[in-house]
Amino acid sequence: xxxxxxxxxxxxxxxxxxxxxxxxxxxxxxxxxxxxxxxxxxxxxxxxxxxxxxxxxxxxxxxxxxxxxxxxxxxxxxxxxxxxxxxxxxxxxxxxxxxxxxxxxxxxxxxxxxxxxxxxxxxxxxxxxxxxxxxxxxxxxxxxxxxxxxxxxxxxxxxxxxxxxxxxxxxxxxxxxxxxxxxxxxxxxxxxxxxxxxxxxxxxxxxxxxxxxxxxxxxxxxxxxxxxxxxxxxxxxxxxxxxxxxxxxxxxxxxxxxxxxxxxxxxxxxxxxxxxxxxxxxxxxxxxxxxxxxxxxxxxxxxxxxxxxxxxxxxxxxxxxxxxxxxxxxxxxxxxxxxxxxxxxxxxxxxxxxxxxxxxxxxxxxxxxxxxxxxxxxxxxxxxxxxxxxxxxxxxxxxxxxxxxxxx
Amino acid sequence: xxxxxxxxxxxxxxxxxxxxxxxxxxxxxxxxxxxxxxxxxxxxxxxxxxxxxxxxxxxxxxxxxxxxxxxxxxxxxxxxxxxxxxxxxxxxxxxxxxxxxxxxxxxxxxxxxxxxxxxxxxxxxxxxxxxxxxxxxxxxxxxxxxxxxxxxxxxxxxxxxxxxx
Numbered sequence: 001x002x003x004x005x006x007x008x009x010x011x012x013x014x015x016x017x018x019x020x021x022x023x024x025x026x027x028x029x030x031x032x033x034x035x036x037x038x039x040x041x042x043x044x045x046x047x048x049x050x051x052x053x054x055x056x057x058x059x060x061x062x063x064x065x066x067x068x069x070x071x072x073x074x075x076x077x078x079x080x081x082x083x084x085x086x087x088x089x090x091x092x093x094x095x096x097x098x099x100x101x102x103x104x105x106x107x108x109x110x111x112x113x114x115x116x117x118x119x120x121x122x123x124x125x126x127x128x129x130x131x132x133x134x135x136x137x138x139x140x141x142x143x144x145x146x147x148x149x150x151x152x153x154x155x156x157x158x159x160x161x162x163x164x165x166x167x168x169x170x171x172x173x174x175x176x177x178x179x180x181x182x183x184x185x186x187x188x189x190x191x192x193x194x195x196x197x198x199x200x201x202x203x204x205x206x207x208x209x210x211x212x213x214x215x216x217x218x219x220x221x222x223x224x225x226x227x228x229x230x231x232x233x234x235x236x237x238x239x240x241x242x243x244x245x246x247x248x249x250x251x252x253x254x255x256x257x258x259x260x261x262x263x264x265x266x267x268x269x270x271x272x273x274x275x276x277x278x279x280x281x282x283x284x285x286x287x288x289x290x291x292x293x294x295x296x297x298x299x300x301x302x303x304x305x306x307x308x309x310x311x312x313x314x315x316x317x318x319x320x321x322x323x324x325x326x327x328x329x330x331x332x333x334x335x336x337x338x339x340x341x342x343x344x345x346x347x348x349x350x351x352x353x354x355x356x357x358x359x360x361x362x363x364x365x366x367x368x369x370x371x372x373x374x375x376x377x378x379x380x381x382x383x384x385x386x387x388x389x390x391x392x393x394x395x396x397x398x399x400x401x402x403x404x405x406x407x408x
Numbered sequence: 409x410x411x412x413x414x415x416x417x418x419x420x421x422x423x424x425x426x427x428x429x430x431x432x433x434x435x436x437x438x439x440x441x442x443x444x445x446x447x448x449x450x451x452x453x454x455x456x457x458x459x460x461x462x463x464x465x466x467x468x469x470x471x472x473x474x475x476x477x478x479x480x481x482x483x484x485x486x487x488x489x490x491x492x493x494x495x496x497x498x499x500x501x502x503x504x505x506x507x508x509x510x511x512x513x514x515x516x517x518x519x520x521x522x523x524x525x526x527x528x529x530x531x532x533x534x535x536x537x538x539x540x541x542x543x544x545x546x547x548x549x550x551x552x553x554x555x556x557x558x559x560x561x562x563x564x565x566x567x568x569x570x571x572x573x
Contacts, residue, residue: 204568269488
C-alpha cells in the first residue's frame, strides 16, 4: 500500500507533469470511498430538518423592543435560492410575542354591519373550498435602514430581510363576508389579531372582499405559529402589517376605525409635516442578494449576479443591472416563474475584473412603476420617514474583495 | 347533463358559520372609531390617571410621557414639518379615540386587557393633559372623549381615497 507521503509525492509529480496527467487515478483510490458510502445511514425522521452543516442559515434576530416578543427577525435572503422562503426562515414581526393557540378553541368572528353575525371554528374554515397562490410578504418597515443618513453595513437579509415568499392556501374572505351578508352601509372592515397585541387594521371592504384570503396553509403545511397559526389574513401585495396574524375578528364598519397602526405607525410623513395614510400596496423593488453586503469575493473571475424583484402592484416585467453608478443599465434574465405580487428571481452572468465597482438593480412592474434611486425615494419625505422604502440598493464590490452598502 | 349541474349549484355556497354568541361579540368588540361609537359607560379624571400612570406606565413611557424605553407620548407639537420631527401621541395621533382603543386592548405590555374602562378613561385624560390638549381638571367619558380635537387632526392624507378618485 502506498503511504500518504508517497501519494502526495505522486500527485505532485503528476501535476508537474502537465495538465494531461492531472486527472490520473490516485494511488489509493479507496480514500475516495467515504464513510457515507460504507456505513448504513440513519433511520427515518417524522419531521425532517436541514443538514447540521447548514446551521448558520438562520433568521437574523433583531434586539427585542419593549417586551421579549416585540420586534422582528429577518430572512437571510443571501443564503436562499429560488423564490420560496422555507417556513422556518420566514421573517417575523410581532408586537407582543407569538401566542400558543389551540385550534380547537380558536374562533373567527365576523360581525358589525352584517345581516347575521357569524362565528367560525377552525374546523369549519377547513371545510370551505380552498385557493392557493404564491405571494411575497413584506413588512412596511423593510429596508428602512436605507433612510438613515449613513449607510448601515449589514447583509442583504439584515437590510432587506423583512421580506419572504410562500405559497399560501386558504379560503376566500369574500365567501365568508357573503355568508354573513354585508349591509349596504358596510364600506370597510377592521381585522384584528387574537394575541397579546390585539393588532387591528382597517381595510376597504371592496378590496378585502375581492383579494382577501384567510390563509390556513403555508408552503403546503399548516401555517407556522410565527405566521399566525391557525389562520391569518393575506392581502396579496399589501403592507405586511395588515396581513393580520392569529386572525380572530373581522368587523364590517362604515369607515376606517383609525387604529394605532394606521395612524401613529405605518403612515408616511412628508416634508411639509402631513402624512400619507392608507398607502396599502408595497411598491416595486429589487435587491441583489449575490454578491451582497458583508460577503467576501473570491478575486477576479466569473460570478453570477442574482437577486429578487417584486411589486405589490403586479408582475415584474424587467430587472436591470448597473455597474457604473447608474449611467448605463443591462437587462438581467428572469428564468421564471414570474407571478403577480410574488418574488421573482433574476440572474446575470458577470466577469469581474477585480476593480472596485458598484452593483445596482432596478425593477419595473407591469403597471409601469419603476424602482427609484435613494435620492428620488427620499425627496418627498420627512427625515423621520422610513416606511415602504423601495430605493435602489447599491453594493460596492471592493478590490479588497469586500462588499459594502453604499449610497451612490 | 342536468343532474351534475344541479349538484354543482347546490354545492356552490357552503355555509359553515354559526350565529355568533352575543357574549362573544361583547367580549371582543373593543375597537373604537373616531365617532366614539362603542365607548363604554364610565369616566376617568386627570388626577386618577396620574396615579395609575405612576403605578403602571411610567417605567416604560417615562415621567410625563417623555418616553424611553417605550414610545414618547408627549411633546413634539409643531415639529412635524421641521428637520427633526418628533412624533408622539400629542403631536401626531389624529384621534383621541385611538388612544383609548389602544390602551384598553394592548397596555400595559406585560398585562394587556387588564385595565378597567374607568382606568382607561383616566389614563387618556392624564396623557392628554400633559401638553394641555385637555384641561388639568378634565373628566373623560363616552361623550367628551370623541369631541377632543387632537393637534394633528388634519395632518393626514388619505392615499387610498386619493387613488380611487
